[in-house]
Amino acid sequence: MDKIIGISFLLISSFNIALSQSIIKEGKGIDSLTLGIKESKVKAILGENFNRKSAYENDYILEYPEKQMSFAFDNDSIVYEIVIEPTLSLNTSKGLKIKQGLTVKDIETVYGNDWWTTKENGEVGYDIGIRFEIKNDKVYQIVIEESDLDEGNDYSFYEYIDGIYIPKNLNQCFEQLNLMLDPKQIKEIKTKSEEEFSVGSHFGLGMWIRNNWGLWQGSRLYHFFKVKGISHPDNISGIILTSYHRKLNGTEIQLEKQIKKYQ
Numbered sequence: 001m002d003k004i005i006g007i008s009f010l011l012i013s014s015f016n017i018a019l020s021q022s023i024i025k026e027g028k029g030i031d032s033l034t035l036g037i038k039e040s041k042v043k044a045i046l047g048e049n050f051n052r053k054s055a056y057e058n059d060y061i062l063e064y065p066e067k068q069m070s071f072a073f074d075n076d077s078i079v080y081e082i083v084i085e086p087t088l089s090l091n092t093s094k095g096l097k098i099k100q101g102l103t104v105k106d107i108e109t110v111y112g113n114d115w116w117t118t119k120e121n122g123e124v125g126y127d128i129g130i131r132f133e134i135k136n137d138k139v140y141q142i143v144i145e146e147s148d149l150d151e152g153n154d155y156s157f158y159e160y161i162d163g164i165y166i167p168k169n170l171n172q173c174f175e176q177l178n179l180m181l182d183p184k185q186i187k188e189i190k191t192k193s194e195e196e197f198s199v200g201s202h203f204g205l206g207m208w209i210r211n212n213w214g215l216w217q218g219s220r221l222y223h224f225f226k227v228k229g230i231s232h233p234d235n236i237s238g239i240i241l242t243s244y245h246r247k248l249n250g251t252e253i254q255l256e257k258q259i260k261k262y263q
Helices: 002-019 039-046 104-111 170-180 183-191 194-200 205-212 220-226 233-248 255-262
Strands: 023-025 051-054 060-064 069-073 079-084 123-126 130-135 138-144
Touching (some): 023 138, 039 060, 170 233, 183 233, 194 233, 220 233
Antiparallel strands (some): 051 060, 069 079, 123 130, 130 138
């Protein structure tokens, strides 16, 4: 137990040191504290010294007073907002220096005056995924949230989307499918031919993969395949299904050869 506590202390201490050198990334977060992560990861990084508050319906907030940060979670315990107090000495990726006494004019100098709310409502928000809470023309909170750009939100770093874990690579796809499917289903897949399973599952399991693993949203799994030269969700799900069948039957996966088939 002492060893575990010691490791946690080192992780938290290391984060405190790194935080002072970190950049706030609009629509994303700070280092490994990003949108789309689980409550358990936040606790692993920042520790257990927080205040928990209820929010809208089943949402809730974890406040870390000593860190000057708070995290809003949905009912799946996934972060959807990160709130930072301007007492932290940080910079945003756009170049705004966070400091006490930050004004609307300071914000507009960096981000421009095309914000989507008004000073009278107490906030100045930008579609790239950052919002400044204002009181008496001074910023008292910075909120990192999903972007609202025409091209859509950036989901490439999300660990979870709509409460569902997003695999990072093909091996994690296998692990998640093994967790999702019961032994009877896995046995049925093994007994089918490769073509029968892959083609027959395109609008079943394949559609589930495309819709729930963020292949239409540019998830991290999508980008895993994109850098390998394959980007259409239908083709990606087809490769995942074929590879899973081969994995179950102890057949060589030949990922590069599968990708070339679609290029």
